[in-house]
Amino acid sequence: MQFINTLTVLALVVVSFALIVAVPVLYASPEDSGRSNRLILLGGGVWVGLVLLNWGMSFFVV
Numbered sequence: 001m002q003f004i005n006t007l008t009v010l011a012l013v014v015v016s017f018a019l020i021v022a023v024p025v026l027y028a029s030p031e032d033s034g035r036s037n038r039l040i041l042l043g044g045g046v047w048v049g050l051v052l053l054n055w056g057m058s059f060f061v062v
Contacts, residue, residue: 001057002061005060005061008054009054012054015047015050018043019040019043019044019047022039022040022043023040023043026040
């Protein structure tokens, strides 16, 4: 169970770094702002999902 928790933390870190880079780049690009907004919202949703998954996993690991 601890291995799965480690993988979810790793996924959260990777998504966080991806959003740190992607959000300013997508906001600065002049092309198709609707597509950029959808990608940002999707990334934010994935991030929130991973945070909740890590929160749930913490009950099983500790």
